[in-house]
Amino acid sequence: MRAHEAGTLHADIGHRAPPWLRAPGNANDLVTQLWSTNSKKNAEGALEVGGVDVRDLLAEHGSPAYVLDEADFRARARAFKEGFKDFDVYYAGKAFLCTTVVRWVMEEGLNLDICSGGELAVALRAGADPARLGFHGNNKSVSELTRALEAGVGRIIVDSHDEISRLIELAAERDLVAPVMVRVTAGVEAHTHEYIATAHEDQKFGFSITSGAAYEAVARVNESPELRLLGLHSHIGSQIFDSSGFEVAARRVIALHARVSEELGVDMPELDLGGGFGIAYTTQDDPADPAQLATEMGKIVEHECRAFGVDVPKVSIEPGRAIVGPAMCTVYSVGTVKDVALDAGASRTYVSVDGGMSDNIRTALYDADYSCTLANRHSDAEPTLARVVGKHCESGDIVVKDEFLPSDVKPGDLVAVPGTGAYCRSMASNYNHVPRPPVIAVKDGQTRVVIRRETEDDMLILDMGAAQ
Numbered sequence: 001m002r003a004h005e006a007g008t009l010h011a012d013i014g015h016r017a018p019p020w021l022r023a024p025g026n027a028n029d030l031v032t033q034l035w036s037t038n039s040k041k042n043a044e045g046a047l048e049v050g051g052v053d054v055r056d057l058l059a060e061h062g063s064p065a066y067v068l069d070e071a072d073f074r075a076r077a078r079a080f081k082e083g084f085k086d087f088d089v090y091y092a093g094k095a096f097l098c099t100t101v102v103r104w105v106m107e108e109g110l111n112l113d114i115c116s117g118g119e120l121a122v123a124l125r126a127g128a129d130p131a132r133l134g135f136h137g138n139n140k141s142v143s144e145l146t147r148a149l150e151a152g153v154g155r156i157i158v159d160s161h162d163e164i165s166r167l168i169e170l171a172a173e174r175d176l177v178a179p180v181m182v183r184v185t186a187g188v189e190a191h192t193h194e195y196i197a198t199a200h201e202d203q204k205f206g207f208s209i210t211s212g213a214a215y216e217a218v219a220r221v222n223e224s225p226e227l228r229l230l231g232l233h234s235h236i237g238s239q240i241f242d243s244s245g246f247e248v249a250a251r252r253v254i255a256l257h258a259r260v261s262e263e264l265g266v267d268m269p270e271l272d273l274g275g276g277f278g279i280a281y282t283t284q285d286d287p288a289d290p291a292q293l294a295t296e297m298g299k300i301v302e303h304e305c306r307a308f309g310v311d312v313p314k315v316s317i318e319p320g321r322a323i324v325g326p327a328m329c330t331v332y333s334v335g336t337v338k339d340v341a342l343d344a345g346a347s348r349t350y351v352s353v354d355g356g357m358s359d360n361i362r363t364a365l366y367d368a369d370y371s372c373t374l375a376n377r378h379s380d381a382e383p384t385l386a387r388v389v390g391k392h393c394e395s396g397d398i399v400v401k402d403e404f405l406p407s408d409v410k411p412g413d414l415v416a417v418p419g420t421g422a423y424c425r426s427m428a429s430n431y432n433h434v435p436r437p438p439v440i441a442v443k444d445g446q447t448r449v450v451i452r453r454e455t456e457d458d459m460l461i462l463d464m465g466a467a468q
């Protein structure tokens, strides 16, 4: 039974929805701030991205698919580059990386943050200038560090004494000097999910400023002739809106920068304040404009440097999500629709799509909120509170926890989820041997496959018993 008749919607299920979720006046409309700039509903009510009707896109490339709005990606990259004009901007490749994106990033004048040998391989294959790469990670292997050194990576951000020892040895063997930044922990409780906050003390990244470990690590790097000390690096976490976390971290990091100048007599030329700028997944999220962020962060750095009487270093930042997150959406096909009875006579409509936690783990992992829209047609049906779920063998396999969809949503319909550019394809898995969807770039009415769909053969090729 479809429970939600016109007029009874709120009485029946309003209490089931999160308090911020409102039944839309028209469930067909896009909530534009959640979608890439070149997304709209066309006259038939179908979603168009970059001038491409997603019905045509799926007919050609199959379902589900990630749809990447190239012009939107480039515009966001450019907004950071132009907003932070006195800074260096490193796009954080962990959010989403492929050779095409590396080329866009380089063409737009950004640098690239990588954090594994695999990401290094993608960057080099795309022809990135190694000097424009920053290499992160709390457990870089000997082979990863060797490749980075030999390729001439511009900065290696060290995260432990073991890594410093490893790097000294590798650089000495090759008669090279490794360019190093020291990852420090500013002791800030960033207002975000615990698993994506990185500046509190009790977590794996960085050397603590408070305990003195950061100063000791900097001193060690400074006195090692095999290493060239570039500066300090602080990253407080991800999906952060409250700029006070950045402010407090910047103050603490600059205080350490000044102490190093005073006590060790070294003016470190660089300072990296990391990424973490939040995006809108729902109407509750209110992201700041890059230019405004740049002004605020620039002021803090200048003010603190002046207060300590040190020269302002070259500052860099590392946005990932804020560039690629809104530029992509995922389009799924609906397979089944089921009303599940809840207590007090309410019910919830479960809409199962042909993907799920294998292409977007964020809802299961961080309890993340997403939104969605019916993407293939206009509907005059009353909106109903729906939960969009995947096809995996987990009850936690939820893509969108709560959203109003037209109550006539049915098998064969398309549902599109905005804001899936960051940490969705890059964290995708083959759980249940479900092949990962392709990434299709769209621009000016044209599609271009930037990552093709995975096939069953791709998965079976790793299975050494499969060929028998």
Ligand SMILES: Cc1ncc(COP(=O)(O)O)c(C=O)c1O
Pocket: 092, 094, 095, 113, 136, 235, 237, 238, 239, 274, 275, 276, 277, 318, 319, 320, 321, 322, 422
């Ligand atoms: C060191 C570092 N830099 C940059 C980023 C990018 O963060 P975001 O995608 O939130 O901008 C991360 C991820 O949190 C990170 O760990």
Ligand SMILES: N[C@@H](CCCC[NH3+])C(=O)O
Pocket: 094, 196, 238, 239, 362, 366, 422, 423
């Ligand atoms: N993967 C996280 C962000 C952390 C990224 C890197 N330190 C997310 O999806 O929100």
